[in-house]
Amino acid sequence: MSATQSNRLGFVVAGLLLGIFVAAIDNTIVATAMATIVSDLGGMEKFVWVTSAYLVTEMAAMPIFGKLSDMYGRKRFFMLGIGLFLLGSILCGTAHSIVELSIYRAIQGIGGGALVPIAFTIVFDVFPPEKRGKMGGLFGAVFGTSSLFGPLLGAYLTDHIHWRWIFYINLPLGLIALALVYLFYRESMEHSKQQIDWWGAATLVGSIVSLMFALELGGQEYAWDSAAIIGLFSISAVLMAVFLYVETKAKEPIISYDMFRKRLFAASTVIGLLYGAGFITFAMYIPIYIQGVTGGTATQSGLFLLPMTLGSVVAAQLGGMSVGKTSYRNVMLFSAVIFVIGALLLGTITPDTSSFLLSIYLIIVGLGVGFSFSVLSMSAIHHFDVRQRGSANSTMAFLRSLGMTVGLTVFGILQRNLLKDDLSSTFGGGGAPGAGGEQFGDVRQLLSPENRAQIPTDVMDKIVDALSSSISTTFLWAAIPAGLSLAAVFYMGNDRLVIPNRGNAGKPQTEASVSSNKH
DSSP, rough: HHHHHHHHHHHHHHHHHHHHHHHHHHHHHHHHHHHHHHHHOOGGGGHHHHHHHHHHHHHHHHHHHHHHHHHHHHHHHHHHHHHHHHHHHHHHOOOSSSSHHHHHHHHHHHHHHHHHHHHHHHHHHOOOHOOOOOOHHHHHHHHHHHHHHHHHHHHHHHHHTTTTTHHHHHHHHHHHHHHHHHHOOOSSSOOOOOOHHHHHHHHHHHHHHHHHHHHBHHHHHBBTTHHHHHHHHHHHHHHHHHHHHHHHHSSSSSTTHHHHHHHGHHHHHHHHHHHHHHHHHHHHHHHHHHHHHHHHOHHHHHHHHHHHHHHHHHHHHHHHHHHTTHHHHHHHHHHHHHHHHHHHHHOOOEEEEEEEEHHHHHHHHHHHHHHHHHHHHHHTTTTTTTTTTHHHHHHHHHHHHHHHHHHHHHHHHHHHHHHHHHHHHHHGGGTTTTTTTTTOOOGGGSSHHHHTTSSOOHHHHHHHHHHHHHHHHHHHHHHHHHHHHHHTTTTTOOOOOOOSOOOOSOOOOOHHHSOOOOO
């Protein structure tokens, strides 16, 4: 490779990394600032929608953009993704209610659905096998690094400027990424012409959205046995059945059953789904715990996420370097054990848990989940050539997002009901005096120092205990998908990343997966 080509490739990688960084840092910033956003806009009962809206549209966009990139090229759809993400960011900065913010986050999610899977696919297109482990670790570490800077940046902007700037800050970074990819990425024009499975995409997304609305509205706006909730569950079930049928008939299904016949791919996607369901719960509720239970500021909640972030950065790099020396299964076995331990430890936190202990628990969780950022992205496309990598990678990302979406919704409902029941038991049917009137769980009163100062100390102590208990119990429930992921790891087999001219203790890769791509 000439010096000119090497330099050009370096700029391309920089643009891809920056694009992923922008998408990943946005989620961590929003998580850090969520307590302040809810305090400003209201709608505590709907705050989960802000993240869920992003995840649902991101999830819907991933397989479609992955298929389109296989057909027409990666570059144009990566750039389209950045454009939509930046448009959504501008709109989010103008939101005046939780509902508006959720809608604009949905637009961001469509753009995010193109960025991450296509960026990973481009890396495997342009780098030979001996460099993929290192690059996979580098890209995986970007997620951790974004989590490192995200909470700090989000906390600073929230505390010292305004929470709206957590969205506006995406603009300069995104434009730089857009320019780098546009100017320096040159791709081959060899692409496979395929049909987009629009029916599959529509029925799957419709099924998931119906399920989420049923879970969100059930027990709140409508009784669980009401016609509206039963109807939503029924629609979800029918659309899922139609989706499963459509996928057997589609020429190019949005989720190919043939891919799942490959043991490594099937196991990797299931593990990704389960990891997503568990990890998103910790990322969302630790800031709420810091501000609502300990009375900390947004800046402090960001600082408390740093240990988890540092652990994930280290683990992502180690994972990328390890897959050329041992099997994917061995690396993920270690990862899953650590993840389960961390989840169980977080399930023990109380208002009296020291900052030191909480930091240790978060480091353990970060170490556990960090390996998945790099390893699963490589193992999922291990057996596929350049014409299928976009679909394989986007399916992997799709199922991880599905896990995050369902996990966030289910565990969000669980935490809300636990808190409501505890407050109801403590204060009776009248609600917590001075803490939301008759609306149990209106913890906006706990999320700002001004409101906390107006609540009597004895009342505040009881509310804090209830909130803490609801969060720690939710974390214990979130350990279930972590435990299931440990069981799924054993199905991965002995495959490992093959580096030419080196021995391989595991099952060899396909020829396509070990040959350098000519992009």
